[in-house]
Amino acid sequence: MAKLDKGTLALTFKFDCDRFLRFRLASDAERDSLGISAETYKRPGIELIKAAGRRWEADKYQDLIDTSDDGKVVFLLEDKVDDLLGRKPFKKIQNLFDILRQQEPPQAIIEAEFTVPTNITPGLQKAYDDFGLDQVRVRPDILWIHPGGTGAPLIGNGTVPEYEIHIIDVKMAAEPSLRHFTEVTYYALALATAIQQEGLGGRYAVSAEGTIWPGSHDINAFRNLVQLYQAKGAADPVSKALSETLIRVPYEVYEVHVKQFFEDRLLRVLQTDMEDASWHVGPKCQLCDYVRYCRDKASECDHLSRLAWLNQGQAELLRSNGITTTAGLTEAVTTADDRWQSVIDSSHQLRADGPALATRARSLTEGAPLPVDGRRSAMIPAWTDQSIFITIHFDPGSGISFALGAARLYFPHGRKPGDPPVTDEKIFIVDRVDAMNPETERERLKEFATVVSEWLDEVSTVNTGLPARDRLSSHIFFWDMLEMRQLKRMFERHMQNPDVIELIEILTRFFPPDSLLPDPDAFKSQPGTIVKEVLRMLVGLPVAHDYSLFDAANSFFPNVREDGTPYKFDLPFGFATPMSDQIPFERAYELWQDKIFVRHFNKLHPTDPSKWRRYTRDELYDGIKRATKVHLQALQHIVRRLRENYKDRLVLKKSGFSAARSSQASVPEAARSLIAFEKxxxxxxxxxxxxxxxxxxxxxxxRFFSIRGLTLKPQAEADPIIDEIKFANPQYQHETLYVFDFSPTSRDSRIKEGEFTVALSNENEYVDLDEPWRRRLGLGFQDAEELLGEHGLTERWMTNKSIGALLQVEVIRLEAMQDNPYVVLKPGHQVLFQFAVAQGLVALDSPLVLDPMYRDFSSDRIEKALRSVGGKAAPIKRARKRR
Structure with missing residues (x-):
């Protein structure tokens, strides 16, 4: 019989997949009937990861034992030392309820096992009764027992009990996830029910607020906290240290998830045939035992999950409206048939993403990259004099990085046409980590930060002697957000070290950790780009399920060898994982512990890993270094191809780069923070x-931002409306007003009557409303002044105004609910608006769109007010040049 163990429950939440749950609960005969088998050859070195998790648990258990009074913590040890663990493992305790019946229970019990009652919820009981599930036993890591009355919420107990039991789950994960939270909640529900069945409900209640003891790079953090509270004279330093260490799980949130699982999902899935259970392949599936089976099935049936960034809920909505394949989606969107109309009536998100989804689907069919019609990106510049590429690979358990890479492409000032750029590439490998101490990571971070800061300083120094128009730009590229977050985590971890802070000063201003406010000027300049997000916005690729770095690089206008075959970015077995952009972190553990499992693939024995030769430590080090280089090369390839093939779609404008700090107000720190926050x-x-x-x-x-399809109302219909407005509002008597009909599909726009920070432009032609109008017309400053003068416009400030400023209008009336909706607009500056029309910056006889423009009305006033109280601005300090 199948068992609903805690692993199946937790992984179902992780993968969010009915098929996974159905396969896990299937009999061997059922699985054989579909030819299903879990992956027989797991990722090499995964044993080290599991051992590291067990070792972290054992270390935390030992911390608790060593810092508590003798006899306060109940535990058992195995007889033999586990070689991977490096110590005797802890043994499960099987007499939990006998221990709880003692006159005075212990303070903690480690790895106490008990049988999960079948009647946690009525749905679970029905699953046992109807489907014959085997009963399971569970083993929470730590049961922490307090005298009652702590104030913690309790499960099913209206009175203050004699004792409260708090569940602590130890996880070597720096950022616990949904699966961990639901697991703890499951333990709490099960233990609360078991205590009642054992007749102990009068003495004990289980805390509804379970906790996670998370992973950390600092293995001694808990002991140091206990010593700190001991020095402060705390009555219970261990509990104080635990309170500061543990992450609390809000029971009322996750109880809903767990009970819904038992009452709905479990029964529904058990009643479903294996072939009919819902499924969806995405990035979260990469460690699922059945992912290969599902990917093959997705390819066979052209499953909607082959479309990157289409989530399961959206796919189910499409299927419910008769769109079941990627080819069917292309047809439905292209023809705007009844199926697609029904979908977009239900989901504005799919309405907005429809063209991109159809392009991705066509790309899969045609096997070539395709641009998404009309899309542009303001996240990436079409050109920079210096491009810096960064890649970072890390262990998600400890949070320690094991490989950092940086490369640059630099066109110096004064270069001649045809001169090659300056190129450089640096790789930093964290090859030793003793007891998860991040000291070696700190040394590599210092080296990495020194190199990148020197590159930035070089451009900044050159720019100090150049006029504004000649200053060089600089930009940093990451592949995905995960790498940028890891860079910030490293800054956070090491910035208090005096050897580090000066070296990382420039980078922390551009990419500050969460505990720091960014430098507003550096932030506004958008120093970095997440390239994967740009591809998501602009391009459809012939890549199924997710745009991983190598798949994207290999399909995005690949390089061609001399023999005509495409060059492929690829890595040996064990150094890459499908649907992942990180080097497998098992390689780091093998390097750190000198215990190597990965082997060289042997094509003579492709299915027998035992006949593959193991890597040596030097080969493993070189393999990680090469893998980091290939990641950098693939990232550079994608950025280069974006600029070569879609330059006109990359609309971010970069000014000359400066490493100098922004000015700071001579006001108290709180006021400076307010100014920075507002900026x-x-x-x-x-x-x-x-x-x-x-x-x-x-x-x-x-997305409800704009009103489109604006066309001038016939004058006979517009005049009565304008006359009515002018009669009721005499201030408009001498103003020119325009009445436009607009598309009924724009009725729900966020633009409201009375708004004046909106601008008109033509639908059929992209106009950068932030661009100065004279640049759009190709005019120098003097020529622009003369042209303005010919139209009676003589004020110099008009020369550098943006196109948006010329086309700015005010919404005088908005009748969105009329059968034929219309809007009445007044130009912000009548003469400039007419000038823009005369110069062809907008054509009023072609369909128009009304867009919101952002204007800052507050930051200057706030800064002036705070400075008037606290003093004037301090001088600008420039970053000191590193030698």
Missing amino acids: LNVACQEMENRNTRSMPVDEREA
Whole structure:
């Protein structure tokens, strides 16, 4: 019979997949009937990862034992030492309830095992009764027992019990996930029910608030906390240290997840035939035992999950409307048939993403990269004088990085046409980590930061002597957000070290950890780009399920060898994982522990790994180094191809780079933080607005940002409306007003009556509203002044105004609910607006779109107010040049 063990429960939440659950609960005969088998050859070295997790658990158990009074912690040890663990493992305790019946229970019990009651919920009982599941036993890591009355929420107990039991689950994960939280909640529900069945409900209640003891790079952190509270004279230093260490799981949130699983999902899946259980292949499936089977099936039936970034809920909505394959989706979107109309009536997100999804589907069919019509990206510049590429690979358990890579492509000032760029590449490998101490990581971070900061300083120094128009730009590229987050985590971990802070000063201003406010000026300049997000926005690739780095690079205008075959970015077995952009972190553990499992693939024995030769330590080190280089090369390839093939779609403008700090107000620290926060808020809104306006018109409308399809109302219909407005509002008597009909699909736009930070432009032609109008017309400053003068416009400030400023309008009336919706607009500056029309910056006789423009009305006033209280601005300090 199948068992619903805690691993099946937790992994179902991790993969969020009915098929996974059904396969795990299937009989051997059922699995054989479909030819299903779990992966027979797991990732080499995974034993080290499991051992590291067990070792972390054992270390935390030992911390608790050693810092508690003798006899307060109940535990058992195995007789023999585990070689991978490096110590005797802890042994399960099987007499939990006998221990709880003692007159005075212990303070903690380690790895106490008990049988899970079948009646945690009615649904679980029905599953046991109807489907004959085998009963299971579970073993929470630590049961922490307090005298009652702590104030913690309790499960099913309205009175204060004699004792409270708090469940602690030890996980070597720096950032616990949903699966960990649901696991702890499951333990709590099971233990609360078991205690009642054992007749102990009068003395004990289980805390509804389970906890996670997370992984950390600092193995001594808990002991140091206990010593700190002992020095402060705390009555219970161990409990104080635990309180500061543990991550609390909000029971009321995850209880819903767990009970819904038992009451709905479990029964529904058990009642479903194996072939009919719902499934969806995505990045979260990469460690699933059945992922290969599902990927093959997805390819056979052209499953919708082959479309990257289409989630399971969206795929189910498409199927419910008769769109079941990627080819069917292409047809439905292209023809805008009834199926697609029904979908977009239910989901504005799919309405907005429809063209991109159809392009990805066509790309899969045609086997070639295809641009998404109309899309542009304000996240990446079409050109920079210096491009820096960064890749970082790390262990998600300890959070320690094991490989860092940086490369640059630099065109110095004064270079001649045809001169090759300056190139450089540096790789840093963390080859030793003693007891998870990040000291070696710190040394590699210092080397990495020194190199990248020197590259940035070089450009900044050159720019100090150049006029603004000649200054060099610089930009940093990451493949995905995971790598940027890891860089910030390293900064956070090491920035208090005096040897580190000066070396990472420039980089922390550009990519600050979460505990620091970014430098507003550096943030506004958008120093970095997540390239995967740019591909998501602009391009459909013939890559199924997820755009991993190598798959993307190999399909995105690949290089061609002399023999005509495409060059492939590839790595040996064991140094890459499908649907993952990280070097498998098992390689790091093998390097750190000198216990190597990965082997050289032997094509003579492709299915027998025992006949493959193991790597030596030097070969493993070189393999990680080469893998890091290949990641950098693949990233550079994608950025180069984006610039070569889609330059006109990359609309981020970069100014000359400066490593200097922004000015700081001579006001108290709290006021400086307020000023910085306000400037960051402004920068965020401005960047968001620019990114929004770079979207295609139909997508801007689908996301409720814009009003499209504006056409001038016939004069006979417009005049009565204008007359009515002018009669009721005398201030408009001498103003020119325009009345436009607009598309009924724009009724729900966020633009409201009275808004004046909006601008008109033509639908059929992309116009960068942030670009100065004279540049759009190809005019120098003097020529622009003369042209303005010919139209009676003589004020110098008009010369450098943006196109958006010329086309800015105010919404005087908005009748969105009329059968034929219309809007009445007044130009912000009548003469400039007419000038823009005369110069062809907008054509009023062609369909128009009304877009929001961001304007900052607050930050200067806030800064002036705070400075008037606290003093004037301090002088700008420039970053000191490193030698």
